[in-house]
Amino acid sequence: MQIIIALIVFSVIIIIHELGHFSLARKNGVTVTEFSVGMGPRLFTIVKGDNGLSIKFFASTDTCLNRADWKEHTKYSLKLLPLGGSCMMLGEDEDVPDVNAFNNKGVWARISVIFAGPFFNFLLAFACALFIIGKVGYDKPTVDVVAKDFYTEGEGIQVGDVLKEINGSKIRVSREVGYYLAFEGCPGDSFTAKVDRNGKIVTVKSPYYKNKEGKITLPFDVAYGRVGIGPLNVIKYSAYEVKLWIEITIKSVGKMITGQVSKDEISGPVGIVDMIGDTYKESRSEGVMQVILNMLYVTIFLSANLGVMNLLPLPALDGGRLVFLFIEAVRGKPINREKEGMVHLIGLIILMGFMFFIMFNDFAKLFHR
Known part of the structure; x- marks a missing residue:
């Protein structure tokens, strides 16, 4: 499944x-010669022409439509392998003397x-x-855990703070804290964060934290719960x-x-x-x-x-x-x-x-x- x-x-x-x-x-x-779902051999092809719908099973490129008809009608095909699709346009990879060919249209x-x-x-x-x-x-970046005994009361990041920035990088959702660490790491000896604390923007400068595994990281975690x-x-x-x-x-x-x-x-x-x-x-x-x-x-x-x-x-x-x-x-x-x-x-x-x-x-x- x-x-x-x-x-x-x-x-x-x-x-x-x-x-x-x-x-x-x-x-x-632009004339689209074929729009297909899937890849590989065609299972069937539908063509909407002047005489209504025409359906051909196991249609090949040559037997479904002749070259002249390609300029007038689009083939809609279902192919064997259920992966991907394609959109083929007239004159996409060659010069074709037709006003509706891709390469004959304006550059824009x-x-x-x-x-x-x-x-x-x-x-x-x-x-x-x-x-x-x-x-x-959405996952509101609210601090829910602070490293034990890392800060004295009111000195740094506090539980309930909503992160706004870390070292100038905007934080709008909780996941961005992890992405910040993955791409930026922990440069220097300290970081600067901006937080929303009870409706007031507070700037906090803090040293990094070494966890039990000896890894240098941020001294707090954020909640990943969703907020309506x-x-x-x-x-x-x-x-x-x-x-x-x-x-x-x-x-x-x-x-x-x-x-x-x-x-x-x-x-x-x-x-x-x-x-x-x-x-x-x-x-x-x-x-x-x-x-x-x-x-x-x-x-x-x-x-x-x-x-x-x-x-x-x-x-x-x-x-x-x-x-x-x-x-x-x-x-x-x-x-x-x-x-x-x-x-x-x-x-x-x-x-x-x-x-x-x-x-x-x-x-x-x-x-x-």
């Missing part, structure tokens, strides 16, 4: 991404089509956050939830580039499916609603992550395509299509090699658990 749920979550995120490309392509008059229209995929991922994350926060509230809020704040904190995950993904990529993340901390599709399955198993004893909330929370994380990763300025990714389009916008003419295609092809080969390595690493971690 957990594998099915994991595949559904993963597929929905990718389909929403492709739906972004599809929606803006149609909006800008093409930019909007490419950017729409990641943007729809952010919208999906926002919609999931709206449901979660509207249902159970009104409709406007639900929207505010939902938007912030998406912003937070975008920032975390960008910082994580930075750590990967600088070699601060080991290969065991990186997961691909296999690792993600395993993680979703573990989350499902851990939450099913708490009831259906808790499973739904946890799956939506996983969707926020993955959808924001996919949106950011696709915007990286790397060949074959949406971000790489946007780089070429912005260059075209600045210089007033496109870069040679063949050269651009070659760059994306090389990037795709490198990307596939990296994905193969990640998949191998995922299986290795599974077998060594």
Whole structure:
């Protein structure tokens, strides 16, 4: 069951991404030759043409529609492997003498089509956050534990304080304390925090704390319980939830580039499916609603992550395509299509090699658990 749920979550995120490309392509008059759910061989294809709906089972690219018909109608296909999807556009990777071909549209229209995929991922994350926060509230960063005998009365952080900043980093939800420690650590001998104490902002300067394991950390913990809020704040904190995950993904990529993340901390599709399955198993004893909330929370994380990763300025990714389009916008003419295609092809080969390595690493971690 957990594998099915994991595949559904993963597929929905990718389909929403492709739906972004599809929606803006149609909006800008770009012919979409095929919108498909899944990958691999087609199980069946639906074509809405002049004579109504046409359905072909086990349709191949050649037998479903002839080349001329592609310019007029969009194929909607269901494919064998229930993972992902695609949006194929006329003239996306080649010069086609058709007014509705992708490469014959204005540069800003093409930019909007490419950017729409990641943007729809952010919208999906926002919609999931709206449901979660509207249902159970947000994790208010209220101090609930202070290291015993670390402070004298009134000297430092107190139970009941609501954190606002640590060393200049804004704290809006409890989880950010853990993220701050993960990305920033404990620089220097002390830290400065701003807290809301009974409605008054108080600045506290404090030394760090060495716990029983000898680790240097903050001398307090925050509560992770959810606090209910009104409709406007639900929207505010939902938007912030998406912003937070975008920032975390960008910082994580930075750590990967600088070699601060080991290969065991990186997961691909296999690792993600395993993680979703573990989350499902851990939450099913708490009831259906808790499973739904946890799956939506996983969707926020993955959808924001996919949106950011696709915007990286790397060949074959949406971000790489946007780089070429912005260059075209600045210089007033496109870069040679063949050269651009070659760059994306090389990037795709490198990307596939990296994905193969990640998949191998995922299986290795599974077998060594």
